[in-house]
Amino acid sequence: MSDRHQLNLAARSIDRVRVIRRSMRCFAYGAMGLVPFLGAGLAFQALRLQREVSAEMGDGWSPPRLIQFWVLGLFLLWPVDRWLGMAGVLAVALLLFGVQSWWIWRSVPAESGAEWNPGRRHMVWGVTFAYGGFALSLWAVAVIVYRLVNLEW
């Protein structure tokens, strides 16, 4: 632990056990939020936990905007589904999920200057999984709607 962290520890009192527990809960909720549709609620709770933990720790980090990945996914998945079928859709979705996750981790500062949170890494993973779940849900809905609209009833 750096000297700055030592000084910051003495500055104010934080229930560190509570913060660590919430960070781990964010990871667990995010991991379960990876399930499309069914995990959407848990993914939302994971993001709320991250916001609350960051506010409590004085960490200024917030996840970057990801709308460009979601829109890119929508534009890519329809032609891929038409030409390559479900295998192509899954491959493109996983690729976009990987790039999105890298984009989130890229935005995390190395030294936040805030209080030391041992569960910070888990919290960031939780946010990564939560946004991944949202993206997968959105793309899955788009593919299903596309197929339903184009079916001959």
Next chain:
Amino acid sequence: MNFLPVAQRELRVLARLPATYSSRIYSAALVSAISLGMLYAGFSGRLSAGSAGQGLFLIVSLLAGMYVLIGGAFATADCLSQEKREGTLGLLFLTDLRGYDVIAGKLISRTGTMAYSLLAALPALGLGVLLGGVSGRELLHMAVALLNGLFFAASFGILVSAVSRRERRALSLGALGVLALTVFVPVSGWWLSLYWKSGAVHPWFLIWSPAGAFLQTLTAGSGGPGLSFSFLQSAGVTHLLAWSFLLAAGLILPHAWRERPGGNASAFSRALSKRNGRPGPVAARVRRRPWLDDNPVIWVAERREEKGLGIGPLLLVFAVTCAAGWGIVRHTAAPPLPLHLAIALVLHLGLMFFLLLQACRAPAEDRRTGVLELLLTTPIGSEVYVRGRLLSLKRRFIRPLVLVLAADLGLVLSGWWQLGMWNWEIFLWIAGFTALILKLLVDLYTLSWVGFWQGLKTGDAGVAMRKAFFHVLLLRWVVLLGIVAVLGLLTGGRLFQSPAGIVVMLAGYLAVFVATTVDCCAAAMRELSDDVRRLALASQDEEAARPQIVIRRTLRPACTRSPG
């Protein structure tokens, strides 16, 4: 002369509240989504436009009727009794205010937003007129019946609140009284008409119930024989009855708020309380004793006066009613299987209602009376408190749950007997009931957590019940019907004309059910695990001031304009 000053003040307060405007938008959007969803899912291609319009009008009117009757009773059932418990009613009567001033103010403050929401949702009922099959006159009659129903239920709730002091009794009496007047009395008339083979329900069972005006409107356009009284007669009688409730409450209130030397309860209640207040039998004390070491909160909850009568008497009344009704109906050509399902659904909803009432009431009362703050200063801590309250709730409802499950098993076996030998219909029957029972268990678990969370957060059992009911039981249907409406629009209704539409709806319901249930449970567990102290100390003003949605910010300039 200052006429009804409290009511004038409440109207000004309502005009400034963002919830007054946002609730109108929500209710109009909700009813529109439900209407479009039902149109695409239920009626697409199978019925003529007129029949679809009639069906839509019927279903939306029934939903709106249930909302105004139950919501209206809940909104006002504890308004005056809460003031009595807190001792503020006496302070009001130290001024020049009369009973009718206080009642008018309470009526407007509690039902104003509901009335505005209802008015905003009424144009969506007009979809039935556009489709055909429903005339403008029927739409007007239904609008009047709904507003009258809200007034009736709210007035009855105020009368109950004027004579009650305890919250649980007031809420239970209000809701059950309205249900009895609206459902039980007309159904009794119907059963008796079947028993007497008279062919029609006697007017006395309908004319003074809000159900009379509803039924008159719904049957007028069906081409059938109709009822033997007019819409105006039924609406007029119920309206006068509502005014009589208010008049009675106004006469009772100035005399009912005072504390009597022996307490405010009746002689019967005093005898019952005396029996309950005495130290219970030795066996009961010995049974409770171990909880004192393990979890003192459960020890407190196991006291007889804390438990009350419970759901047992209601289940008994329901069982006797079902048995009597079955004795009459079995001689008619009424289809038995839908009746089995209806009985099961009513039992499940009743159990969920009582569990929600208990889950919301306990923490709300603890927070309001200051008991929670005291407990949190002791070594007991928040975890023991939450665990104790939830465990006592589960202990209290294990017996009614077993009774309801036994009733469900009886209904399954009865349906099986009716269907005959082994075939696919029996498997479908058993699978459907199994799914219904699993859904009941999941809903009870979710309602216990969410009800407790909302009760702790709001400090008001009625508000907590409404929020928990909406988030756990109603939201999934709203989302599902919205999805169905969107899919119907995108596919031009073709999806729901094919058998795949049913599969899509079932899969959609399952996905939405799991997602909303998990979200509600996760949110409740998250806050109850970490933030009990913050919830206990947060005031309702802070909750109201928290920015909710963008619409509120958009409407803020309109809200802060001073009237006149």
